[in-house]
Amino acid sequence: MLSLGKILCSAGMNDDYNVTFYPSYGAEVRGGTCHAGVVIADTPIASPLVNKADALIMLNEPSLKGFCRA
Numbered sequence: 001m002l003s004l005g006k007i008l009c010s011a012g013m014n015d016d017y018n019v020t021f022y023p024s025y026g027a028e029v030r031g032g033t034c035h036a037g038v039v040i041a042d043t044p045i046a047s048p049l050v051n052k053a054d055a056l057i058m059l060n061e062p063s064l065k066g067f068c069r070a
Contacts, residue, residue: 001059005036012040020048035063 002023012019020039026032039045058064 001034001057002036004057005038008038008040017042018045020045022048033063035067 005021005023009019009021017040019041020037022037022039023034024036025034037048037050039048039050056067058067
């Protein structure tokens with residue numbers, strides 16, 4: 001997931017967009033949970049935190065449940 005975030009940021013930078021990459025690691029060193037927030041915009045980015053996303057990529061159901069609380 002973190003590699004995908006870095007790839008998205010690199011692609012955005014190559015196309016002259018403003019980008020932020022905000023990785024988050026779980027308490028575990030290896031094999032634990034992690035996620036990354038990526039913002040790609042054509043205007044300046046005030047914060048790397050995302051309140052409403054245009055796209056969401058989840059690789060497992062526990063992550064989906066953790067991020068999409070109703």
